[in-house]
Amino acid sequence: xxxxxxxxxxxxxxxxxxxxxxxxxxxxxxxxxxxxxxxxxxxxxxxxxxxxxxxxxxxxxxxxxxxxxxxxxxxxxxxxxxxxxxxxxxxxxxxxxxxxxxxxxxxxxxxxxxxxxxxxxxxxxxxxxxxxxxxxxxxxxxxxxxxxxxxxxxxxxxxxxxxxxxxxxxxxxxxxxxxxxxxxxxxxxxxxxxxxxxxxxxxxxxxxxxxxxxxxxxxxxxxxxxxxxxxxxxxxxxxxxxxxxxxxxxxxxxxxxxxxxxxxxxxxxxxxxxxxxxxxxxxxxxxxxxxxxxxxxxxxxxxxxxxxxxxxxxxxxxxxxxxxxxxxxxxxxxxxxxxxxxxxxxxxxxxxxxxxxxxxxxxxxxxxxxxxxxxxxxxxxxxxxxxxxxxxxx
Numbered sequence: 331x332x333x334x335x336x337x338x339x340x341x342x343x344x345x346x347x348x349x350x351x352x353x354x355x356x357x358x359x360x361x362x363x364x365x366x367x368x369x370x371x372x373x374x375x376x377x378x379x380x381x382x383x384x385x386x387x388x389x390x391x392x393x394x395x396x397x398x399x400x401x402x403x404x405x406x407x408x409x410x411x412x413x414x415x416x417x418x419x420x421x422x423x424x425x426x427x428x429x430x431x432x433x434x435x436x437x438x439x440x441x442x443x444x445x446x447x448x449x450x451x452x453x454x455x456x457x458x459x460x461x462x463x464x465x466x467x468x469x470x471x472x473x474x475x476x477x478x479x480x481x482x483x484x485x486x487x488x489x490x491x492x493x494x495x496x497x498x499x500x501x502x503x504x505x506x507x508x509x510x511x512x513x514x515x516x517x518x519x520x521x522x523x524x525x526x527x528x529x530x531x532x533x534x535x536x537x538x539x540x541x542x543x544x545x546x547x548x549x550x551x552x553x554x555x556x557x558x559x560x561x562x563x564x565x566x567x568x569x570x571x572x573x574x575x576x577x578x579x580x581x582x583x584x585x586x587x588x589x590x591x592x593x594x595x596x597x598x599x600x601x602x603x604x605x606x607x608x609x610x611x612x613x614x615x616x617x618x619x620x621x622x623x624x625x626x627x628x629x630x631x632x633x634x635x636x637x638x639x640x641x642x643x644x645x646x647x648x649x650x651x652x653x654x655x656x657x658x659x660x661x662x663x664x665x666x667x668x669x670x671x672x673x674x675x676x677x678x679x680x681x682x683x684x685x686x687x688x689x690x691x692x693x694x695x696x697x698x699x700x701x702x703x704x705x706x707x708x709x710x711x712x713x714x715x716x717x718x719x720x721x722x723x724x
């Protein structure tokens with residue numbers, strides 16, 4: 331883990347505070363934001379924005395296995411993803427790890443191995459890496475195991491998935507795609523189809539399993555929600571058991587239902603950036619335009635987070651403060667992360683420094699540590715350090 335920055339003030343930049351860009355400065359001391367007078371780094375021509383908080387990213391799977399048959403040690407994959415996150419202004423990242431009947435890289439064994447690997451890697455991490463568990467509802471035989479794992483590793487975010495219908499449909503109408511999916515998991519198509527059928531037999535046990543999980547998560551203070559709600563009825567069902575976050579609703583009706591129940595709606599930044607869902611579901615831009623989306627997440631592509639914020643600005647849908655809030659302030663609010671998400675004295679010094687002309691992220695500061703530095707900003711920081719050394723020598 332990098333050392334803390336010495337007490338400094340970032341001056342001359344446009345700083346996003348309280349929903350507005352202000353000209354001024356913000357200090358960093360002992361890992362926290364401060365307004366005290368400190369030696370200055372001139373960041374004229376830059377934007378200083380709250381660090382990005384990514385509540386759902388499964389792009390880490392590509393770092394763990396660049397090819398399905400070429401898995402790497404978990405520590406190497408975590409280090410690679412960590413560096414990518416820092417380079418794109420992300421200071422807190424939830425890795426969306428499967429807990430699924432699929433098995434392989436998305437099964438409970440892999441999930442527990444990831445928990446252990448992340449625990450070991452965390453002392454050297456650049457960013458605040460955390461796990462989100464994507465729990466398949468029909469894996470009812472592992473309910474107690476999931477609760478024990480969440481408790482032991484102090485996880486704070488779980489979403490419920492039910493992808494059995496999608497799997498059966500794919501097997502019937504897209505057998506080639508089904509075969510490729512099975513191969514990615516490490517199974518033959520016939521074996522995967524049997525796994526799907528076996529999981530389907532657990533449907534009567536699903537309600538009891540979900541109630542047990544919900545009660546345990548409430549006791550542990552875990553935020554939980556659901557993933558890919560297809561309709562309002564599904565969102566209402568999950569909301570009734572306490573799953574109050576709607577992640578990637580696939581229809582407008584599901585998003586409207588979430589808004590009516592004051593459940594935050596989370597959508598993918600790649601959906602915004604591409605102008606539509608790669609799976610043919612509802613457009614995230616449409617939901618943003620109608621006030622039905624609260625948070626954007628990286629989904630399968632980390633670089634999409636800052637780019638999606640700018641895309642909303644360029645499309646005239648939101649101003650920069652509101653767009654950037656969807657990837658910083660609002661995610662912190664959804665997960666109850668009260669020590670970050672805003673540029674406010676006393677909070678963690680989690681900052682993304684953006685070149686105002688090029689929109690390039692040239693510096694990322696996580697918990698008062700400089701974890702990414704490039705471009706003209708690098709020269710500014712190095713010049714400040716050189717001046718400090720010269721003064722010390724005198």
